[in-house]
Amino acid sequence: MKYPKLRELKEAVISLFTPAYTSKFPFEPHVPFEKFRGKPVVDDKNCVGCETCANVCPPNAITFTDNREKGVRIIRRDYGKCIFCGQCQEHCITGKGVTLSDKIYDMAVFERDKVVEFQEKELLICKNCGAIITTRDHLLYMHKKLGPKAFASILNLNVLNQKLRLEEGQDTSVDIKDGLKRKDMFNIICPNCLRQVLVKYLH
Numbered sequence: 001m002k003y004p005k006l007r008e009l010k011e012a013v014i015s016l017f018t019p020a021y022t023s024k025f026p027f028e029p030h031v032p033f034e035k036f037r038g039k040p041v042v043d044d045k046n047c048v049g050c051e052t053c054a055n056v057c058p059p060n061a062i063t064f065t066d067n068r069e070k071g072v073r074i075i076r077r078d079y080g081k082c083i084f085c086g087q088c089q090e091h092c093i094t095g096k097g098v099t100l101s102d103k104i105y106d107m108a109v110f111e112r113d114k115v116v117e118f119q120e121k122e123l124l125i126c127k128n129c130g131a132i133i134t135t136r137d138h139l140l141y142m143h144k145k146l147g148p149k150a151f152a153s154i155l156n157l158n159v160l161n162q163k164l165r166l167e168e169g170q171d172t173s174v175d176i177k178d179g180l181k182r183k184d185m186f187n188i189i190c191p192n193c194l195r196q197v198l199v200k201y202l203h
């Protein structure tokens with residue numbers, strides 16, 4: 001039989017006379033410690049539905065489904081799978097789409113569906129070929145942030161092409177015109193059929 005070491009005995013005696021480190025939650029309210037990473041809270045106004053957070057979420061708690069018929073992207077966030085790592089907040093392209101709360105920690109439920117949240121974002125679909133380009137909010141965000149630079153790069157097109165899994169060797173060398181002649185609308189080139197798509201701001 002192994003006897004406890006002197007150091008362990010000392011710790012045991014000290015702990016008898018010191019207050020508990022743990023809280024008595026749920027019998028008493030719990031106060032999270034500084035920089036606590038709690039429930040991710042989405043700000044729909046600042047979320048553009050770009051999919052970045054889904055791509056970096058380690059347990060795949062965030063998933064996206066595009067409904068072509070309805071023209072919407074459905075974002076599903078399952079906090080039953082969330083490990084509160086903060087990657088979604090860290091990589092959010094707008095920097096404000098999702099923030100981990102430092103207060104919301106009580107997420108225990110009997111039904112798993114109660115910790116699943118949904119968002120819907122309008123999709124931008126090419127009128128010529130029917131390819132899903134991205135969400136309207138995402139494109140408008142890039143347009144506002146980068147102006148014509150967002151669409152003048154063949155690299156951007158190639159990234160989209162890759163995402164749409166086009167045939168290898170498809171020609172992407174196209175002339176892209178400045179779309180800022182009118183402030184309420186602009187043209188992009190569909191990464192699938194390479195024809196112009198007019199995008200209008202919603203007022």
Ligand code: SF4
Pocket residue numbers: 040053056057058059060061062081082083084085086087088089
């Ligand atoms: S905190 Fe981590 S696990 Fe939770 S939704 Fe964000 S990226 Fe996924």
Ligand code: SF4
Pocket residue numbers: 046047048049050051052053054088091092093094095096097098
């Ligand atoms: S990365 Fe940010 S903007 Fe993009 S879908 Fe996630 S929360 Fe929304």
